[in-house]
Structure formats: structure tokens, C-alpha cells
Amino acid sequence: MKTILITGATSGIGKALAEHAASSNYNVIACGRNKDALSSLAEHPNIEACQFDVTELEETRQALRSLEFDIAVLNAGTCEYVDVDDFEPEMFRRVFEPNFFGVVNCVDALIPKLKRGDKLVIVDSMARLLPFTRSQAYGASKAALHYFTKSLEVDLHDKGIHVQAVSPGFVETPLTDKNDFEMPMKITSSEAAESMLKGIESNKQTVFFPRVFGLILRFMNILPTPIKKRLSLAMREEK
Numbered sequence: 001m002k003t004i005l006i007t008g009a010t011s012g013i014g015k016a017l018a019e020h021a022a023s024s025n026y027n028v029i030a031c032g033r034n035k036d037a038l039s040s041l042a043e044h045p046n047i048e049a050c051q052f053d054v055t056e057l058e059e060t061r062q063a064l065r066s067l068e069f070d071i072a073v074l075n076a077g078t079c080e081y082v083d084v085d086d087f088e089p090e091m092f093r094r095v096f097e098p099n100f101f102g103v104v105n106c107v108d109a110l111i112p113k114l115k116r117g118d119k120l121v122i123v124d125s126m127a128r129l130l131p132f133t134r135s136q137a138y139g140a141s142k143a144a145l146h147y148f149t150k151s152l153e154v155d156l157h158d159k160g161i162h163v164q165a166v167s168p169g170f171v172e173t174p175l176t177d178k179n180d181f182e183m184p185m186k187i188t189s190s191e192a193a194e195s196m197l198k199g200i201e202s203n204k205q206t207v208f209f210p211r212v213f214g215l216i217l218r219f220m221n222i223l224p225t226p227i228k229k230r231l232s233l234a235m236r237e238e239k
Helices: 012-022 035-041 057-064 089-113 136-155 189-201 211-221 225-238
Strands: 003-006 027-032 047-051 071-074 119-123 162-168 206-209
Touching: 003 012, 012 027, 012 035, 012 047, 012 189, 027 035, 035 047, 047 057, 057 089, 071 089, 071 189, 089 119, 089 136, 119 136, 119 189, 136 162, 162 189, 189 206, 206 211, 211 225
Parallel strands: 003 027, 003 071, 027 047, 071 119, 119 162, 162 206
Antiparallel strands: none
16 A cells, blocks of 8 residues: 655645545545644544644754655635735745745655655646746746646656656635636645646656646647737636
């Protein structure tokens, strides 16, 4: 039975993935900050809890030091939207801390433990593919994270460690519940968990879901920049 470690496992996609993996013959190490949510998850016989904050480097190092796993899914993150008329640099830092530096902290702690055949899965977002309105902080953090993942994939290749990017579209979670705009092709967290685990079990370098939405955004991403801008402006006006 393989062991999968999941950060951000106390809500949203991370929680759904932990529950789905545990029911799919995996041992799960569910990581997060919320003690009560972790305790609830740990009631499942295949789930053990690990409480820490990914934005705290030493805390992350201590928490991950003694853990053994086959797959690590770095999923913890947050989202806030920018108001250009009330620009707030500190908000960018709040978003980048868990979304980017939290992953960096986890990778710092995990690299000494990674062995040939292990898999490192890093969750970014399809938001990195197009300049969506008000998404300067979130989209930039996920774009930076994707580049980090792809570069890491190159440097860990000779060690026999498979690095995989996961790029979800709109998923029904406590974060997206706060959105006040249309979210096309939104799927449930359970559907996302099924797609994610299936993708993790594959050898794809990047996993996109939902599939059709991923195809649409990837096509839009390769369009000439002026066309992408017009599309983004049109979507902003529809909001």
C-alpha cells in the first residue's frame, strides 16, 4: 500500500483527495493547520494527521522530518482578488506566502527524503494560463509555482524523482464559494479528487481538469497576445 502525503488537506480539494485516496487503498498523511478538521479526517483508518503551517519554515521542517511517503502532493493555498483602485502590496504577500513560499518550504523539507521512484506533485491553477481580471496576486503566484515545478522537474530528473504539475480549473470549495462571478464548467471537490488521483497515477507531466475547460484555456493561452487581451477584456465586461 502506497503512502500519499497531502498538504492543505483540511478543506476543499485537499480534503476530498485525502478521503478519496484513503478509500482507494492508499495510506494518507493529511497535513494542515486546522486541528479539529485533521482529527475528523484521522478517524478514517487509512489517514493519519500532521498539523503544521506551511508558511513557517522551521515548523514545516520539523513536521516533515520523520515522515515516510511515496507521493507528496503540495496543495495548500489561498486566493484573494485585487482592487486596482485600492492597491494593497501586503495582500500579494499574503497570497504568495502559502501559494508559493509554502511550497518552497515543503520542498526544502522533502528533498532530503525523496528517493528514486518517489513522486512530487505540485498543484497550481489554470488561472496561470490567461490574464484574468483582478487575479494579479493569485494568478502570478500560480504562474511562479508552475515555473518552479517545471524547473524542479529538470533538476530532479537524474535522481529518478517524478515531478508533476496539477492545474485545476474551477472547483467547488470554501474558497470559490466566496466568488461573485460566473465559474464555467465548475466541478465538485469530489470530482476534482477523482480526476487528480487518476492524473497522479498516470505519468503525465501536467494534469488538467476539468478536461474540456483545460483544452479551451490551453488553446486560448497559445493565441497571439492582442487576442488574449481582447478575450480577457470581454470576460471582465461580462462579470
